[in-house]
Amino acid sequence: ISHHWSSGGRHFMGKGTSFGTVTLIAPTDVITGPVQTMRIDGVDIEFQLTPGTEAPAEMNLYFPQLRVLCAAENATHTLHNLLTLRGALVRDPKAWAFYLGQTLQRYGWRSDILIAQHHWPTWGRERIVEMLSDQRDMYEWLNDQTLRLINRGYTSLEIADRLKSLPEPLARKWYARDYYGSVNQNVRAIYQRYMGFYDGNPANLDPLPPLDTARRTIAWMGGVDAVLTKLRAAYAAGDYRWVAQIGNELVFVAPENVAARRLQANALEQLGYQSENATWRNIYLTGAQELRLGRSKVSITTASPDMVRTLTIPDFFDYTAVRLDGDKAAGKTFTLNWSFADINQRYAMTLRNSALTYQSDVLHARPSASIKLTKAVLDRISLHETTMAQALRDGSIQISGDATAVSSLFGMLDTFDPTFSIVTPPGTP
Known part of the structure; x- marks a missing residue:
């Protein structure tokens, strides 16, 4: 069990x-x-x-x-x-x-x-x-x-x-x-x-995104220097939650401003010290660390070899659909048939309207391309033990029809960086 x-x-x-x-x-x-x-x-x-x-x-x-x-x-x-x-x-x-x-x-x-x-x-x-x-x-x-x-x-x-x-x-x-x-x-x-997310107040139905909100808020409050002065006074008075809230707006507007980052980090650190909740404390301190040292470079992976091999074909296809970059897929349409000989499973995949869908135990009558392989080969590709190109060369993957449809699919897939920023604007070092 x-x-x-x-x-x-x-x-x-x-x-x-x-x-x-x-x-x-x-x-x-x-x-x-x-x-x-x-x-x-x-x-x-x-x-x-x-x-x-x-x-x-x-x-x-x-x-x-x-x-x-x-x-x-x-x-x-x-x-x-x-x-x-x-x-x-x-x-x-x-x-x-x-x-x-x-x-x-x-x-x-x-x-x-x-x-x-x-x-x-x-x-x-x-x-x-x-x-x-x-x-x-x-x-x-x-x-x-x-x-x-x-x-x-x-x-x-x-x-x-x-x-x-x-x-x-x-x-x-x-x-x-x-x-x-x-x-x-x-x-x-x-x-x-x-x-759900909506609290009934129409002002919260379609608010501006964080960066736009920050720019307008800081401008209305008198600009970066004026807000920084007010935040220092609030910090000295122990109003750490307010400093963290408005300090976040300031850091989004001026992520390169060392004084703003340091003050925001200090406020988050104080909130962490006061938190009985260990998860909250770690979150506050992680934010302070990012503001002082930049984004974390520690990457955590849970994709061990036996974990990958345990995943089903639908698991793999579902994750592939999540990785599909909708902008790259815009205007493209094709169908793929997948057949896995070692587990006797087949799937009909469709790319349409920038959405990747599939059905099991059925094949398209006229696919753009058909792919024959084994689950074991797919696992090896997922584990970076081989590549699609190498598998095609050694015959462990066979493609009939329009092979460019298969290559274009994998060319549309996004890659994810788990060390993205959390208290600074997206893309901040």
Whole structure:
């Protein structure tokens, strides 16, 4: 059995990814029932599916012989993320609370030890019941109070400002603190889940992009030097959030201004010092580092060889579609048939209207070109162990029809630099 608990905390509880090999093992057995028991190496494990909580396919595990409950990332010693700040789909706090209630009812008084994917165990039935109850109440409160204020007309930022912390006595529990997730970002995540980006105010329906906004804002405030003087006074008064907000506009207008960058970095650093949340602190300090030293040159990759080989053909085609540069593809139309002999799969691909789509188990009747290869060859190309040109020369790829359609497709693909700027305008060193 292989179960990837999710990337929700796996790579981001600390300051970066593991220095070991990031890998993926394809599942050998699948848990399909709401509660399913299996014996593995003489150990009974009862799996409780909790879909849509911390991860789309999350599950808790109960070991009846040991009276041990593993709560995965559904109940850890912190308030978790409903929306990771690195970006993801918003998780469902209502489902999270519901399944914790089911876990409490089914396993609470049958467990002597509670473990999870991060942090330390909880010992003793009474403590376990209290923790599960508190964590259930925490996610339920966040969901319901956010929806209550939405229905009173408050916007995302206004709700986050009103719901500054969990209610007492929950706010004083160590396992409900904002060490990783936070009330602020989770409230805003819930708003996003139910309401989307638009808050009902037409002024926010089509605002100017950041660089245009910055130029006009700084000009209206008297120019770079005048704003810098005001920001220095605000910094001296300890108004760091305001300095960070307006300082960002100033840095966008004058990214080469060392004094502006240094003041903005100082404000972000102060906000980092004051943050109980480790993720927020690291984000603030990362921004300060970029302002002082330039963009990070550290590149992180998760594309290990076995990870690439585990990807399916649809995975590869979906990623290819994401890489397609719409401007380069404008006005171009062609169809490609792909046949993979080693896995007996075939696909009909279409480029049209700058969109790359495909269908499985079907081929175009009159394709622009047909490509015959194996999944193994595609993996080697993805891993840069060979090239398309070399594969054509040695015969491991065969193309019939218009070969330029294939080469032009790969010529339209964008490449991504993971070290893009975050607190300075795009393209800033």
